[in-house]
Amino acid sequence: MTTEATFKIFRGNRSNGELVEYSVPVAPGMVVLDALHYIQAHHAPDLAVRWNCKAGKCGSCSAEVNGRPRLTCKTRLDALPLEDPITVQPMRTFPVIKDLVTDVSWNYTVNKKIPPFTPRANVEWKMDQRDIDRVQEFRKCIECFLCQNVCHVLRDHEKLAQFGGPRFFVRIAGLEMHPLDGVSRTHLLKDDLGIGLCNITKCCTEVCPEDIHITDNAIIPLKERVVDDYYDPVRWFLRKFRKKTEPK
Amino acid sequence: MNEKFETHEHDVLIIGAGGAGLRAAIAALGQGASVGVVCKSLLGKAHTVMAEGGIAAAMANVDQADDWRTHFRDTMRGGKFLNNWRMAQIHAQESPERVRELEQWGALFDRTTDGEILQRAFGGHTFKRLCHVGDRTGLEMIRTLQDRGVHLGIDVYMECAVTRLLRDGERVTGAFAYWRESGRFVVFKAKSIVIATGGIGKAWRITSNSWEYTGDGMALAYDAGAELMDMEFVQFHPTGMVWPPGVQGILVTEAVRGEGGILRNKDGERFMERYDPEKMELSTRDVVARAIYTEAREGRGTEHGGAYLDISHKPAEYVKRKLPSMYHQFRELADVDITQGPMEVGPTCHYMMGGIRVDAESAHSTVAGMFAAGEAAAGLHGSNRLGGNSLSDLLVFGRRAGLAAANYANEAPAGSVDAPQVEESTREMLSPFERPAGESPYDIHRDLQETMQNYVGIFRNEEDLEKGLSELEKLRDRAARVKVEGSRLFNPGWHLAQDLKSMLTVSEAVALSALARKESRGAHSRIDYPNYDETWGKQNNIIVRDGDRMKLHQTPTAEMPNELRKLLEEKQ
Numbered sequence: 001m002t003t004e005a006t007f008k009i010f011r012g013n014r015s016n017g018e019l020v021e022y023s024v025p026v027a028p029g030m031v032v033l034d035a036l037h038y039i040q041a042h043h044a045p046d047l048a049v050r051w052n053c054k055a056g057k058c059g060s061c062s063a064e065v066n067g068r069p070r071l072t073c074k075t076r077l078d079a080l081p082l083e084d085p086i087t088v089q090p091m092r093t094f095p096v097i098k099d100l101v102t103d104v105s106w107n108y109t110v111n112k113k114i115p116p117f118t119p120r121a122n123v124e125w126k127m128d129q130r131d132i133d134r135v136q137e138f139r140k141c142i143e144c145f146l147c148q149n150v151c152h153v154l155r156d157h158e159k160l161a162q163f164g165g166p167r168f169f170v171r172i173a174g175l176e177m178h179p180l181d182g183v184s185r186t187h188l189l190k191d192d193l194g195i196g197l198c199n200i201t202k203c204c205t206e207v208c209p210e211d212i213h214i215t216d217n218a219i220i221p222l223k224e225r226v227v228d229d230y231y232d233p234v235r236w237f238l239r240k241f242r243k244k245t246e247p248k
Numbered sequence: 249m250n251e252k253f254e255t256h257e258h259d260v261l262i263i264g265a266g267g268a269g270l271r272a273a274i275a276a277l278g279q280g281a282s283v284g285v286v287c288k289s290l291l292g293k294a295h296t297v298m299a300e301g302g303i304a305a306a307m308a309n310v311d312q313a314d315d316w317r318t319h320f321r322d323t324m325r326g327g328k329f330l331n332n333w334r335m336a337q338i339h340a341q342e343s344p345e346r347v348r349e350l351e352q353w354g355a356l357f358d359r360t361t362d363g364e365i366l367q368r369a370f371g372g373h374t375f376k377r378l379c380h381v382g383d384r385t386g387l388e389m390i391r392t393l394q395d396r397g398v399h400l401g402i403d404v405y406m407e408c409a410v411t412r413l414l415r416d417g418e419r420v421t422g423a424f425a426y427w428r429e430s431g432r433f434v435v436f437k438a439k440s441i442v443i444a445t446g447g448i449g450k451a452w453r454i455t456s457n458s459w460e461y462t463g464d465g466m467a468l469a470y471d472a473g474a475e476l477m478d479m480e481f482v483q484f485h486p487t488g489m490v491w492p493p494g495v496q497g498i499l500v501t502e503a504v505r506g507e508g509g510i511l512r513n514k515d516g517e518r519f520m521e522r523y524d525p526e527k528m529e530l531s532t533r534d535v536v537a538r539a540i541y542t543e544a545r546e547g548r549g550t551e552h553g554g555a556y557l558d559i560s561h562k563p564a565e566y567v568k569r570k571l572p573s574m575y576h577q578f579r580e581l582a583d584v585d586i587t588q589g590p591m592e593v594g595p596t597c598h599y600m601m602g603g604i605r606v607d608a609e610s611a612h613s614t615v616a617g618m619f620a621a622g623e624a625a626a627g628l629h630g631s632n633r634l635g636g637n638s639l640s641d642l643l644v645f646g647r648r649a650g651l652a653a654a655n656y657a658n659e660a661p662a663g664s665v666d667a668p669q670v671e672e673s674t675r676e677m678l679s680p681f682e683r684p685a686g687e688s689p690y691d692i693h694r695d696l697q698e699t700m701q702n703y704v705g706i707f708r709n710e711e712d713l714e715k716g717l718s719e720l721e722k723l724r725d726r727a728a729r730v731k732v733e734g735s736r737l738f739n740p741g742w743h744l745a746q747d748l749k750s751m752l753t754v755s756e757a758v759a760l761s762a763l764a765r766k767e768s769r770g771a772h773s774r775i776d777y778p779n780y781d782e783t784w785g786k787q788n789n790i791i792v793r794d795g796d797r798m799k800l801h802q803t804p805t806a807e808m809p810n811e812l813r814k815l816l817e818e819k820q
Contacts, residue, residue, distance in 0.1 A: 013737070029492020029581065041690040045741030046734025050290070052458040055498045055577060057387065058293045074580055097429055098738040108291065108398075108406075116399045117354030125351060126363030132356050136381065139356060139388060143292055178354065 005077055006085040007035055009047070014096050019087060020044075032072040032088060033061050036100070048099035056209060059144030063100050064089045069146040069207045091149040104145055106160055110168050113192060117175055120182030131179045138174035138218060140210045143167065147204035147214060153197045164193030166204035166214045173218035176225065186229040189222055196226070253670065254434045258284035258403070259657035260650070261423060261438035263410050263465060266294035267386075267642030268622025268649070269444035270393035271346075273402045275650030276442075281657055284436060285397070286405045286425060288460050292394050295446050295458060295623075296642065299386025300501035300573065301370060302378030303350075303643070304636030305343035309364040311375035316340040317815050318374050323637060324816055326372040326532050327601070327630020328770045329785060330478070333808045334608035335628040339637070339644050346643035347379050355392040357381055369506045372532040372634040383501045383571045389639060408434065410464065411746055412673045413441065413472040414665050419616040420472055421663025424673040428743060431736025433674055437665050439657035442649045443469055443604060443613075443620040448482075448758075451751045452597035452705075453697035456488055456499040462747035463754030465624040469604045470753055474615045476791040477626040477803075478602035479754070480761035480772045483633055484706050486536035488596025490554040495581045497596040500557065500574060502635040504591075505529040507570050509559040511540070512590070513548040519555070534632045534771045537595040541706050544594065554594030560587055595706055599638065601629040601771065602761070605790065611649035617656060617663075621649035631770025680745045686731025689745040696723050696751060704759050709776045713763040720756050727752055753798075760800050761789040 003026040008019040022043050024035045033051055040047050052058040054073045061072040065088055066080065072088070080086055094102035147166035153159050164172075172185050172193075189195045202215045212218070229235065260276045262269045265287035276283045287294060306319040319340035324331050347365065351357065357379050358366040367376045381388040398404070407428040414422035414435075423436045445465030449457030470476055487500040505511075511529050513519050523539040524531035531539075540555045550556055559567055564587035568575050571586070578584040578591055604613050604620035606627060611619045622642045629637060680686070703716030727749065732742045767781035768774050787802040808816075 027493050029583075030494050031581070034494040040740060041688075041694070045688055045690060045732070046739040048738040048740060052289055052293045052295075052460065053298045054458070055298065055495075056580070057384070057573065058297050058458070060290065060293050076581075101429075101738050104290070105406075111395075112398060116395055119352065125348070127356075127359055128363055129359040132359065135356055139381075139391065140384065142297075142387065175354070178356070181354075 003082065005035065005082050007039065008085045008087045009039065009099070010089040011044070011047070011099055012096065013098050017096070021085065026077055026082065030077045032065055032070070032075040032077065032086070035077065036072060036088070048097070048101040050101050057142060059142030062091055062144045062146050062149065064091060069149050071144055071146070071209050074209060091145065093149045093155045094145070107143070107145055107148060107167065110164050110193070111171070113188065114168065114172060114175070115183055115185060115188070117178060117181055118183045119180045123180045125180070127179050134217065135174050135177050137212055138170045140212055141167065141170050142210060144209060146207045146209065150203045150207050152201065152203065159194065159197060162194040163197050164195070166219065168193060169195060169222055170212060170214055170218045173222055176222065184229070186226045190226045190230055195219070195223055198223070254432065255437065256284060256405070256434065257437040258282045259439050260442065260653045261286065261436050262442045262444060263423065263468070264294065264444035264446060264622070264624070265291055265404065266296040266444060266446055266622065267389055267393060267639060268624075268646035269294070269442065270390070270397050271643050271646030272442045272444060272621055272650030272653065273397050274393065274400060275647045276654040277397070277400045277402060279651060279654035279658070281654040284403045284405060284438070286408050286410055286423070286436065288407065288409045288428070290406050291404050292390055294390060295461060296386045296390045296639070298458070298499065299389070299639055300383040300499065301503040301506065302368060302380030302385045302636050303343070303347055303389070303639040304370070304373060304377050304634065305347045305379055305640055306340060306375070306377060307344045307347065307365060307367065307379065309360055310367045314375035314377060319343070319377065320812070321815050321818070322373050323628070323634060324630070326634040327632055329630065329816070330769060330788065330805065331630030332608050332627035333806065333812055335645070337812065338608060339628055339641060342644045343640040346640065346647065350389065350392050350643070353392050353396045355388050357388070368503065369530060370635045371502055371505065371527070371530045371536065373636065378506070378636040380503070382569070383503050383573050385639065409743065409746065410468060411677060412669065413468050413618070414669050415472055416663040416666065419663055420618045422665040424670055426677060429738050431739065431742070433677070435665060435670060437663070439660045439663065440617045440619065440653040442653045443618065443624050444622050444646065444649070445624045447600040447623040448751065448754045449597045449600070450747070451696060451700045451755045453701040454488065454497040455597040456485060456497055457597065462750045464747065464750045465620065466603055466757075467750035467753040469613060469615070469618060469620065470757070470791070470793055472615055472618065473793060474613045474618060475605040476603065476757055477605040477788050478631070478761070479757040479791055480765050480789060481601035481631045481770060482597060482758060483533060483599035483601060483771050484537045484595040485598035486533055486540050486595055487557055487593035489582065490592050490594040491552040491582060498577070499596065499598065500591060500593050501571070502533070504557055504559050504571060504574060507559065508562055509557050510561070511536070512556045512558065513543045514550050515548060517548070519543050519548070532632055533635065537706060538773060540593070541595050550592045552592055554592045556590035557593045558590035560589055599623065599633055601631065601633055602626045609648070610652035611645055612652060617660065619649040619653045621645040631772060677746070680730050680732040680742065683729065683731050686729045687726055689730050689732065689741055689748055692723060692726050692730060692748060693744060693751070696748070696755065699723065700755055704755070704762060707773050707775050708762050709774060710763065713759055716759045717756070717763070720752065720759060724752050756798055757791045760798060761791060764789055764800055
């Protein structure tokens, strides 16, 4: 006998919508994205869903499954209570375009503000694996934007204009800690991306499908750099005295 | 022209934002061209992001005896000498510089103990040659290129799909597209166009490819009059996941074998000894895929019809460090701990060696102003691609296509965009909404995948291919009557109805070419013609549009200069 699972899926757009029920036969090892594909093929051909690799590598299929931010391609049905309907809703922090698809373009705008990798002059292109291990952790990010979605500075306080969000702190950490990079981004972190607004509740770290220790390994060290550059009294005095502009 | 459509104008328009498209964009920008990149998904989600094993480049960081000559020879041997020799030469010579460039743009490869870029072994490569980042090399590459391109100032049109190239006389001068989000139409005007749309794997049921891989670029080029070449050569990667059903086809990187993974059948036999005793698991992909398929067909397969791939003899920490995404993929999707026991694997449709016929130096297609690079282009890989040669292909020929397209644009007069072609495109796009009744695109797609899987798969014969072609004809009729429900707002059913057209075109080209090639070579295995044929070894199949019909003819391969010929004869 085939087990059936009931899904309640958000259907709608930015201004209105509702949860619509669909029934899906359960197969071994099935994930939520499989169920969404089944619904498209059998019940709702116009159900809007983003996905690409279906293997946890591209970060396209983010949604909120039973209220928890997840990649739908890695959320197995056998890990969910099937006696109740499974709700699937779009990421709440970003405006809905249609159904499960949200407008994440804000992230691409933030990314453009970040000065790219800029090697120091005359570097020798040699690096020790031990020096790049920690940077490679940051570069695992698949840009699923689940960390942005749960960050309360963005989700609840909607400070999209003043704050960069965990994803871009991870990206900047990857640049700042690159052994051969030669520019500082602390000014950007402090003023444009508002890193001080983060009060390290670690919500981002908890949802990261790549297990990046966002708070401990990226955000806290970056906060320390900002403090060192801007709030250390000796450095503050030297900067005043020398009239040196802050690092760009 | 009627200005009721949103219109954008660039010197160079690039279709596709994977490795080839982004590398082309960076190169064209460097020439001072204004560049637009159109892609079906969000930026950074293209298929390149899924590449795992590495970038093949004879840097000789690990094996000092390596050089471009050996890489050239390996590539030609892997492709069973049907490759365009000049492309194979350029590729082998330029790959190391392209990898160094990535590093200078911020990519962080794994290191050797003296701090150089680390290289690993891979099937068909004589030396340890693949520059890599664990098993997520593609992610590193696409992020590096994307950040570089965005910083330099490319205009990216995300979630926008091109359905037709617009011609001005003999030249292509634009493209007609739709926004996936709003369903609105958009016209691009350009002096030159680079097609970098990747492959066609979504026409098969078991595939490692994402929804985007529907052969759009090849179909667009074909419709605009360009020649397609080597369409019979479809690579089935030996190791895809086979269980559970939902993950069937998802790639298991060749790096598992590169790092020492062993293949066994259900009796525990290391069966590669019977297929390639010398190279064993690191034989070329065509050989390993056929071996696994044959083991299963002859009753020695695993419970779910594959083979066992085992890396658990290596220390668990080593496996987790070198193959982190495989470790997570199996643990999370298949309840298998690969540090403790074997994976079940089987062949999966993975890569298209054939594609748009291009000039080796400039990547120019046979239509003026149209360039192509990466998987969408043909020639470099011949009848079978070596692992790792794809990412290097994207960099080497993406760059060349971008340079040549910018130079072409610099010299070409502005073209005009033809209103009747645009009007016809909008009618075609809207017709699936207007029919009172018709079939669901999902049903037609499912049947297409079954047809290609059953009749145009790893092993082929005349009867199957004939049957496949007649099924494709029926599918084309059904697709012409497809019905789409809902509105134009982000409507995957409507998008699939468009993609179906491309898939049907490339599927027919594959079946037709496979039927014509009466021999077995590389990825093309004919049960009724199991051996190499000397005549077929010196010619490529060419597909071109003739009115509404697809026409096929052969063209001789180019003569190789003597010094390269001698290289191929050397023993190693």
